[in-house]
Amino acid sequence: MLGAAMAFLIGRYLGRDFASSLIGPRLRKYDEAIGRNGFTAVLYLRLVYFPFTPMNFGMGLTRVRFGDYLLGTGFGILVGTFIFTFFIGTLSQVWASGDWSRLNGWQTYLSVILFIASFFLPKIVRIVRQENIENEIIS
DSSP: OHHHHHHHHHHHHHHHHHHHHHOOHHHHHHHHHHHHTHHHHHHHHHHTTOOHHHHHHHHHTSSOOHHHHHHHHHHHHHHHHHHHHHHHHHHHHHHHHOOGGGGGSHHHHHHHHHHHHHTTHHHHHHHHHHHHHHHHHHO
């Protein structure tokens, strides 16, 4: 997390002005959208397992707020680590036991389902956040 934060800050303070000068009107709308939905954008990219180093520096070049970047990165890393650890742990148990029929078990299916579901988490977060905003407006 510390390395990701430092790379983000390097991108923000050493490259943002240059990147802004290169962004034309067509790309500006994407930059603004990423800025408005920073947490969701970062979370989504973490969950689709976008390469860390380019993302860390690249997000610093956008309008994403630092807090949104840290939360999205932290949550995305946590979820991804859990899913991969669970899946690899299941495979290592099968490998160690030599009982390949265990691949047809609940742990394997659950880890694959969790992996697939991780791609939909940003959409779920966006829906929940939108419902919370609408409830606040109504109240």
